[in-house]
Structures are given as C-alpha cells and as structure tokens.
Amino acid sequence: MQAEAPGRVxxxxxxxxxxxxxxxxxxERSTRAxxxxxxxxxxxxxxxxxAGLLETGLVEEVGVTRDGERxxxxxxxxxNRQRGALGAEVNVDYLAAGVVDLLGEVRVQEVVERPPGGSPEKILGELRALARRVTTAADADGMVLLGGGLAVPGLVDPARGLVLTAPNLGWRNAAMAQQLEALLPGAPLGVVLSNEANSAALAELWYGHGSSFRDYLYVSGEVGVGGGLILGSExxxxxxxxxxxxxxxxxxxxGPQCSCGGRGCLETVAGQHAICSAAGIDGTSTADRMAALLRALDAGSPEAARAVETAGLYLGVALASAARMVNVSAVILGGHFAALQKWIGPSLLRSLGSYAPGVVPADGVAFSDLGQTAALRGAAGSRLREVFASPHDLLN
Amino acid sequence: MQAEAPGRVxxxxxxxxxxxxxxxxxxERSTRAxxxxxxxxxxxxxxxxxAGLLETGLVEEVGVTRDGERxxxxxxxxxNRQRGALGAEVNVDYLAAGVVDLLGEVRVQEVVERPPGGSPEKILGELRALARRVTTAADADGMVLLGGGLAVPGLVDPARGLVLTAPNLGWRNAAMAQQLEALLPGAPLGVVLSNEANSAALAELWYGHGSSFRDYLYVSGEVGVGGGLILGSExxxxxxxxxxxxxxxxxxxxGPQCSCGGRGCLETVAGQHAICSAAGIDGTSTADRMAALLRALDAGSPEAARAVETAGLYLGVALASAARMVNVSAVILGGHFAALQKWIGPSLLRSLGSYAPGVVPADGVAFSDLGQTAALRGAAGSRLREVFASPHDLLN
DNA sequence: ACGAATTAGTATGGAATCTGAACTATATGG
DNA sequence: CCATATAGTTCAGATTCCATACTAATTCGT
Structure with a gap:
C-alpha cells in the first residue's frame, strides 16, 4: 500500500x-467513428x-476518407509528422544526433567520429554544435521538437540530470542539467538522460525485432557488456x-578479477578487450582491434575463432541464468556480438541449450541490425512515448 | 502501446x-478528517x-476518538476484524490452512503432517477437511471469509486454476478449479493458486523483514531451491x-547434470539433497536427513560444515548474479537456508562480497524467521491485498 | 457557567466528463 | 430523387469531485 494519489474527475x-x-x-489513418x-x-x-488532440498539435485532420461503401x-x-523529438548519443569514439518524428521515422541524423577522452563540458559542447545542425535542418523542414533524449554508456539519474558513472568515458557524477537544456532550448519536455544499452533495447523494440518479441533481454557488446531488459513491451x-x-x-x-571488483564476470571473457586479447590481437584503438579481429576471423584464424567461441560459450552461461531469473525466452544481441554473429552464434546456441534447455529456444535468439544509431533512436523514441502516454501535458 | 481501456467517471x-x-x-484508528x-x-x-466502505463491511465505525486537544x-x-481470507498450503510432507483477518493477524491455523505422495484429488480432499475445520472455527468467531489462496511448490496458472508442474509433489497439469471452489464455497473472491516461494516472499514482506526492505530476492530452500522477487513492495x-x-x-x-536438464545449477549444490549427500548423510525421508545434518553440524562434524560452506559459496555466486540482474540490494533466505544460518551465513557473505562487491551489503542479507506457515500467510495476504486494491468490487 | 475558539462531519452548488439518444451532414444505390 | 447508411455534433442526464457554507461537539478562558 504505497502512497496512492487520489483520482480526480x-x-x-x-x-x-x-x-x-x-x-x-x-x-495509418483513422476517423472519429x-x-x-x-x-x-x-x-x-x-x-x-x-478536438483536444488537434489542439495539442499532435494530430492533424486530413481530407475526407471513404472507408466503407455507403x-x-x-x-x-x-x-502530425511535423512534431518530433531529438535523439542524441555520446559514446566512446563518436557523437550522434538525430530527429525522429511522431511516426518514428528518422528525419535527420548525423554521426561524428572523435578521439576518445575529454571532459563532460567539452564533449557536450561538441554535441551541442552537432545538435544545432540537426535541429536547424529539422526546423527548415517545419518540424517542432517536443523534447529530447541523450544516451550515454553509463549509469544515469534522469530526474536530476546526472551521469553517475560512465567508466568508458571516464565520467563520474557529472551534473549536466544545464547542458541538456542547451541542447534543445525551451522544448516543452526538455532533454533527459538515458543509458545507452537501455535505449538500444528500446530501439530494438520499436525499430528492430520488437515485432517478434514482447519480452527479451538485449545485450549490448561494446567495450563493456551492457544490457537492457524489455518486459511486456516496456x-x-x-x-x-x-x-x-x-x-x-x-x-x-x-575466473579473473574484473574492473567492477568482482571475479569471473561475463565482461572479463566477452568484452571487446577480452576477446581481442584472447585472440592475440593488439592495436592502438579498440575500434582498430575489433576490425583486426574480424579480418582474422575472415582469414580463418583458428586462434580468433576459438576466442570468439569461448566468449559465446560464457555468454550462453550468463544468458541462461539471466533468462531464468527474469523469465524471458528471447535474447537480442547488439554491438560487437551482432558483428560477430556468424562466429559467436553456434557456440552461444549450444551453450544456451545445454545450460537452460527449453528456456531460450533457437528462434528466441536474434542479432540486432540497427547499427550505430540504435541508442539515438531509442532515446528519442522514449520521449515520444511519453508524449503518447500523456498528451494532456501539452495542453497548457 | 498496448490496448488501454478507456476510463469512466x-x-x-x-x-x-x-x-x-x-x-x-x-x-490503527482513523477519522474522516x-x-x-x-x-x-x-x-x-x-x-x-x-459511507461506501462501511457498506462493504470492510470498515467499521467505532466510538468517538479525541485526537487533538480541542x-x-x-x-x-x-x-473490520471480522473479515478475512483463507490461506492454505500443500507441501511435500505437510498440509496447512489458516485464516488471516484484514489486519493481517492469523486467527486460526493448523498444520497436518502427512507422508509424501498422493494424487491431486486425494490431497485436495484432505486439505478440504482441514480447511473446513479452520473455517468452522473462524465462523464461530463471527468471521466472514472473502477469498482464499492456496500455495503449492510448483508453477501455477492462477487464472485457470491449474498446477502446471510441481515436481516434488509429482503433479503435472493438474486442473483444480472445482476443488479450489470447494475449499471456500461461495466466497466472493474464490480461492486462487500461487507458488509457494512467491507466497513466502510476500509473507516476508508483510510479516517479516519487509519493514526493512522494499526490494529483495527471497530464496526458499526446500528439496528444490525456489525464489520470489519483490520489487517496490510488490x-x-x-x-x-x-x-x-x-x-x-x-x-x-x-558442474553436474540437473533434473531440469541443465548443468551446474545452484540446486545441484545447495538443495537439501545435495547438501546432505555432500555431508555424507543419508536417511529415509528428507526431513530426517536434514535433522541429521543439523545434529552433525552441532556436533562439529567438519564434513558437514564443509558441505554447508560450499553450498553457501555457490549460493553467493548465484545471488551475486541475480541481484545485479534485477538490481536489488537485499536477499532474504528461508527454508533450510534459514535453519542453517549459523553455518551458511559466513561463506555466503564472503562469496557475495567477492563476486559482487557493494551490490548486496552485509546488512542486506537476512534470514527468515517465519517458519513453516509463511506460504500460508502470504497466500491469504495476497487475497486481502486484492481487497484493499479494489474494495469497489465488494459493492453489489 | 457560558460564550469564543477549534475541530469534525454534512449539505449544497458548480465543474468536469462520460453516456445515450436525438439530430444534422453527407455519402451510395436503385 | 428518395431510402439507406454512416459520420459527426448537440444536449440532457448521471456520476463524482471540489469549494464553500453550514451544523455538531468539544475545550478553553473568563
């Protein structure tokens, strides 16, 4: 019995x-009837x-439609396709921003590669310039942006506009409420933070395999291994x-010590660094190493194949437990796992079947094909979803 | 965007x-003001x-109360303490039934030990006799029972009154809608099935450590190892x-093969059978073996101590993962884990601290002291909670 | 002891919003 | 060109909330 609010008429x-x-x-097109x-x-x-919805501007009346015969x-x-939201993403080696309209279509989008590192202020300054380009383009298209979402690879406190920790960016307790507001000045719903894996999981729901699954675990393979849980399409x-x-x-x-302080975590065997190291691949940037790994796999390197296979095996162990724990029967893999699909798929399926037979069937395992802008789309989409959930808030 | 129902005034x-x-x-006592x-x-x-609540009979007006000074x-x-619900439990070697009033107090309660085995029909016949004794006693007390809950150690489909599987009872797809109705004929809310571990987890929320935790994982150690997840006090x-x-x-x-078809499951190292075997203890019934285990531990058997310690270690591994997966920071242990608290506690805490440091702190680990009737109370309690959630349904 | 102050609970009118039925508007079809 | 069918609007009635005014019951101060 938590404090329930009384209802009003x-x-x-x-x-x-x-x-x-x-x-x-x-x-696509409705009538009142x-x-x-x-x-x-x-x-x-x-x-x-x-009448109220027309007033919010979310809905437009278009000409007459003959539906039946008489x-x-x-x-x-x-x-109204002239209403939308801004989506943005800060990641280790790129920034991205885009505008998504009420129909969920990406109207403008831009990705900027950049070397890792930099203070939150500096990076958000760059992002602001990027966002301005994108919103100006949308504006020229006659669009009105109601709010925005910014996805970062870390833990966030959306209510206070705080990035609690983003290890791969090197951020910790970064307060960014003002910079967020600056991304989309004066927008009715403001700009809110979200976790990159969670946003990507939502993007998958709306733009990817969500048509097949209502409940699934999304696993994002980046430098770290993140996850987002979708239950009941939420x-x-x-x-x-x-x-x-x-x-x-x-x-x-x-297993080995993990950066989180624990031991034998999935990340220590299936993160990008772990796989590359096991495959005997080194290089300056993580992106380079991943590219090298893919080349090695294509060239038939048994060492690389074994490294990826092992990662798949342990990924299966983790997903078997995870799926049972939250009672889902589907898994969607993104990030480097999607890129490694061909090589990691078989051992993952074998492992899942052996550790949790019947829990996640073979057709419950899917690989993302949304690519780099998944998080951006998810971040914008979740703001749009808020609009759909309470259009009333747009009526003054 | 699931099919939302329109709201009425x-x-x-x-x-x-x-x-x-x-x-x-x-x-304890309110006034309208x-x-x-x-x-x-x-x-x-x-x-x-x-006025409406008085009409439902859930609330009573008692004499005047002087609250302030003037x-x-x-x-x-x-x-109204004359309103309540029936709680019942079928378990491997006992049946239990009781009546809980709106204040959550157990008014009548009875546990009957019985040898394992028997068809669902036979067992529910016995339970019916037990329920009748309990409800008759409640009736004599002037109580009106609004509904009931029956907890079983297995997976259930409450909507259809079906026990899907209850391995330790040997039941499978047992339809029991009629027998449920017979437990409490004509009750406004009927009798519904629930899972034993889930009900015990709820009992813990309402009658046990729930005052300290809003979010926790309850782990029930019986022949199998079950669990119930409480998030946001739900x-x-x-x-x-x-x-x-x-x-x-x-x-x-x-690890070894598990009865579920998987491998290396927690149950294969921390279930009652597994612990007793590892401690070198055998006996006819599981209850006997557990009693022998406790005697051995008390007597200082290093073999028994090591067996329990190992169980605690792996329990820690599982709970580290589980807690991270659903993002809870507390764990409550019931069943044989509660009985073994003294011996399993240290290795469990050590293990938790080493595999997921900071996730479940030492004061986030609690042991149940509700005993055998936890599930019964949880089952009744969840029906009462339904009453509190929609008292309207009791108005003609 | 009695009126002022204080708090509890009820009654009444107004506002919001839904429903249902009647009504108006605009097509098709013989 | 009128019968029929469907879309959309208007209006009275029901429900339920809130605000305000009112009645009820008690304590405090003189």
Whole structure:
C-alpha cells in the first residue's frame, strides 16, 4: 500500500486522451467513428477528445476518407509528422544526433567520429554544435521538437540530470542539467538522460525485432557488456534503474578479477578487450582491434575463432541464468556480438541449450541490425512515448 | 502501446475508495478528517467514500476518538476484524490452512503432517477437511471469509486454476478449479493458486523483514531451491509468472547434470539433497536427513560444515548474479537456508562480497524467521491485498 | 457557567466528463 | 430523387469531485 494519489474527475480525460491518441497511432489513418469503435468510447466522447488532440498539435485532420461503401465519409486523422523529438548519443569514439518524428521515422541524423577522452563540458559542447545542425535542418523542414533524449554508456539519474558513472568515458557524477537544456532550448519536455544499452533495447523494440518479441533481454557488446531488459513491451529498469546488467553476471567462479571488483564476470571473457586479447590481437584503438579481429576471423584464424567461441560459450552461461531469473525466452544481441554473429552464434546456441534447455529456444535468439544509431533512436523514441502516454501535458 | 481501456467517471471512485481504505489500513484508528488530510481528498469526498466502505463491511465505525486537544472529536474508523481470507498450503510432507483477518493477524491455523505422495484429488480432499475445520472455527468467531489462496511448490496458472508442474509433489497439469471452489464455497473472491516461494516472499514482506526492505530476492530452500522477487513492495512475477527462480542459475559451468536438464545449477549444490549427500548423510525421508545434518553440524562434524560452506559459496555466486540482474540490494533466505544460518551465513557473505562487491551489503542479507506457515500467510495476504486494491468490487 | 475558539462531519452548488439518444451532414444505390 | 447508411455534433442526464457554507461537539478562558 504505497502512497496512492487520489483520482480526480479530470484524470479520466487524461487517460482517454492517451487512449484516443493510441488508437490514432496504431493505424495509418483513422476517423472519429473508427476510434470510437476500437476504443469502446462513445462517438460523443471521441469527438471531444479529438478536438483536444488537434489542439495539442499532435494530430492533424486530413481530407475526407471513404472507408466503407455507403454513408458519409469520415474525416481522416493522422499523427502530425511535423512534431518530433531529438535523439542524441555520446559514446566512446563518436557523437550522434538525430530527429525522429511522431511516426518514428528518422528525419535527420548525423554521426561524428572523435578521439576518445575529454571532459563532460567539452564533449557536450561538441554535441551541442552537432545538435544545432540537426535541429536547424529539422526546423527548415517545419518540424517542432517536443523534447529530447541523450544516451550515454553509463549509469544515469534522469530526474536530476546526472551521469553517475560512465567508466568508458571516464565520467563520474557529472551534473549536466544545464547542458541538456542547451541542447534543445525551451522544448516543452526538455532533454533527459538515458543509458545507452537501455535505449538500444528500446530501439530494438520499436525499430528492430520488437515485432517478434514482447519480452527479451538485449545485450549490448561494446567495450563493456551492457544490457537492457524489455518486459511486456516496456523497459524494466529495476528499483534503482540498472536492471539487466548482464556484463557482471558471474560465469567463472574462479575466473579473473574484473574492473567492477568482482571475479569471473561475463565482461572479463566477452568484452571487446577480452576477446581481442584472447585472440592475440593488439592495436592502438579498440575500434582498430575489433576490425583486426574480424579480418582474422575472415582469414580463418583458428586462434580468433576459438576466442570468439569461448566468449559465446560464457555468454550462453550468463544468458541462461539471466533468462531464468527474469523469465524471458528471447535474447537480442547488439554491438560487437551482432558483428560477430556468424562466429559467436553456434557456440552461444549450444551453450544456451545445454545450460537452460527449453528456456531460450533457437528462434528466441536474434542479432540486432540497427547499427550505430540504435541508442539515438531509442532515446528519442522514449520521449515520444511519453508524449503518447500523456498528451494532456501539452495542453497548457 | 498496448490496448488501454478507456476510463469512466466511475473509475475515479474505484480508485479513491482504495485510497481511502489504504489510509485507514495504515493507521490503527482513523477519522474522516484525518483521512482527508492524509490523502489530499476533501472532507466531503471522504465522507462519501467512507459511507461506501462501511457498506462493504470492510470498515467499521467505532466510538468517538479525541485526537487533538480541542474541537469536536472524530468518529473512529477501523478495519473490520471480522473479515478475512483463507490461506492454505500443500507441501511435500505437510498440509496447512489458516485464516488471516484484514489486519493481517492469523486467527486460526493448523498444520497436518502427512507422508509424501498422493494424487491431486486425494490431497485436495484432505486439505478440504482441514480447511473446513479452520473455517468452522473462524465462523464461530463471527468471521466472514472473502477469498482464499492456496500455495503449492510448483508453477501455477492462477487464472485457470491449474498446477502446471510441481515436481516434488509429482503433479503435472493438474486442473483444480472445482476443488479450489470447494475449499471456500461461495466466497466472493474464490480461492486462487500461487507458488509457494512467491507466497513466502510476500509473507516476508508483510510479516517479516519487509519493514526493512522494499526490494529483495527471497530464496526458499526446500528439496528444490525456489525464489520470489519483490520489487517496490510488490511481487514481480515476470512475463509468464516465474521470475526469481534462482534454483537453476548456473553456478558451475562444468558442474553436474540437473533434473531440469541443465548443468551446474545452484540446486545441484545447495538443495537439501545435495547438501546432505555432500555431508555424507543419508536417511529415509528428507526431513530426517536434514535433522541429521543439523545434529552433525552441532556436533562439529567438519564434513558437514564443509558441505554447508560450499553450498553457501555457490549460493553467493548465484545471488551475486541475480541481484545485479534485477538490481536489488537485499536477499532474504528461508527454508533450510534459514535453519542453517549459523553455518551458511559466513561463506555466503564472503562469496557475495567477492563476486559482487557493494551490490548486496552485509546488512542486506537476512534470514527468515517465519517458519513453516509463511506460504500460508502470504497466500491469504495476497487475497486481502486484492481487497484493499479494489474494495469497489465488494459493492453489489 | 457560558460564550469564543477549534475541530469534525454534512449539505449544497458548480465543474468536469462520460453516456445515450436525438439530430444534422453527407455519402451510395436503385 | 428518395431510402439507406454512416459520420459527426448537440444536449440532457448521471456520476463524482471540489469549494464553500453550514451544523455538531468539544475545550478553553473568563
């Protein structure tokens, strides 16, 4: 019995605005009558709700549509493609920004490679310039941006605009509320932080394999191994916001020390550094080493193949446990795991089948094909989702 | 965007009835004015809501209460202790039933030891006789039972009244909707099935260490190792209802075969059978063997101590992973783990600290002291919680 | 002992919002 | 060109909340 807030009569309208908007979102073109039929609201209510939605600017009335054969045609209602959200990502060796419209389509997008390192202020300055280019382009297209999301590879506190820790960026307790606001000055919903793996998991839901799975564990293979958990088509963040972190599940009780202080974590055998080292590959930057690893695999290097196979084996151990723990039957692999699909897939499947038979079937394992801008899309998408969840907030 | 139901004006009242009832539940004795102050509802609304609650019979008006110094005293409102729910449990070697009132107090309770084995029909026949004794006693006390819960050590489908699998009972796809109804004929909310570990986890929340933790993993050590996950003071069941099953997390990638088909599961090293075997203890029944184990430990047997220590070590491995996966920082151990607290505690803490330092601190590890009737209380309690969540349903 | 002050609870009117039924608007089809 | 069908609007009625005013019951101060 947590402190439940009392309901007001007005809350009913809040909810029904969202219900009506949801109905419009789910089809290419709706009419009021259709919305009434699908939601169970009366025509009268829908009329009134649609009037409200038109006022928010989220919905547009387009010409008449003849749906059936006889009778008066309805007037078409569609989502306004001139409304959208900014998505951005700071990662170890690149910055990215883009604009996604209400239909979920990426309208503008730009990725800038950059050498690793730099203070939060410096990097956000660069990102700001990038964001300005992107939003200016969107503006020229007549778009209005309602809010934005910024994904970073680390733990965040979205409410306070704080990056708690981002080990691979070298950030710790970075307060960035002001810089976030500066990315999208005056936007109704502001810009909020999110975790890169979580955003990528959501991008997968909306733009990737989400059509096949409602519940899955997304595993992002970067320098570290991150994770995002999608349950019931929603991100499940856990009590303090970082559930799904598979990178530090214990897969080798007597394995090597991990940077987290633990021992035998998945990351120590399946992270990019670990795989490259095991394959005997070195180089200056991580990106270079990964490229070299792929070349070695293509060239048929048995050493490289064995390194990746081992990673797949332990990935299977971790995913077997993880899937049982949260009761999901699907896994989506992104980042370097997606790039290594051909080589890591077989040992992963074998391992999953042997450690948790029947839990994650072979067709429950998928590899992402969203590429580098997954997190950006997820970050923007989650802000759009907020809009869909409470359109009322856009009515002054 | 799942199919959201439209809201009606009446739903506001549904919610506010629950809010008002919640306010009454949280204090020993309330007045209308107090409820208004605490919930934010107006006095007028509270008056009307309380009238409704009185009609459900869940709340009683008791004499006037002088709360402050001056002014008209309020009329006291308390939960009706004559309303309650039946809780029952079928376990490998005992049956249990009891009645819990709205205050959460156990009013009647009875446990019957019985030899393992028997068809679902036979066992539910015995349980029915037990339930009748208990409900008759409650009836004599003037109690009205609104519903009931039956906990079983296995996976259940509460909606269809089905026990999917209960390996230690030897049940599989047992349909028991009729027998459930017969346990409490004509009760407004019927009797529903639940998983034993989940119910025990909830009992811990309401009657045990729940006052210290809002988020924790409960681990039930029985013949198998079960688990229940509490997040935000709610049971988290996962997409298909069996999240939190720590018994089959992989703790030894090259460990022995498990009955689940996997390999190196926690259950193969920390289940009752596994511990007793490792300690070199045999006997006819599991209960006998556990008793012998405790005697051996008390007598200082190094073999027994080592067996339990090993179990604690691997329990730590599993819990380190589990806690990270769902992002909780507390663990409550029940069943034989509670009984073995003195011997298993140190190695468990050591292991947790070494595999996931900082994730589950030492004061995040607690041992249950609810004993055998935890599941019964949890099962009844969850039905009562339903009543508190929607008192409206009890109005004609 | 009695009125002022204080607090509890109820009654009444107004606002928001849904429903249902009646009504208007605009098509198709013989 | 009128019957039929479908879309959308209007309006009265129901529900439930809030705000305010009112009545009820008690303590405090003189």
């Amino acid at each position: 007005q809350d009913v309208r809040r909810q029904n605005l969202a219900v009506a908007l949801g109905a419009i979102q789910r089809t 259709e919305i009434a039929a699908r939601t169970g609201l009366t025509k009268a209510s829908v009329s009134s709700l649609v 009778g008066r045609p309805g007037s078409g209602l569609v989502l 991100l499940f963040a856990g009590p303090s916001g970082h559930a799904g972190e598979v990178g530090h599940l214990v897969v080798q009780p007597d | 009446q739903d506001v009242r549904r919610q506010n009835l629950a809010v008002a009832l919640g306010a009454i539940q949280r204090t 107090e409820i208004a102050a605490r919930t934010g509802l107006t006095k007028a609304s509270v008056s009307s809501l309380v 002014g008209r005293p309020g009329s006291g409102l308390v939960l 049971l988290f069941a996962g997409p298909s209802g069996h999240a939190g099953e720590v018994g089959h997390l992989v703790v030894q990638p090259d």
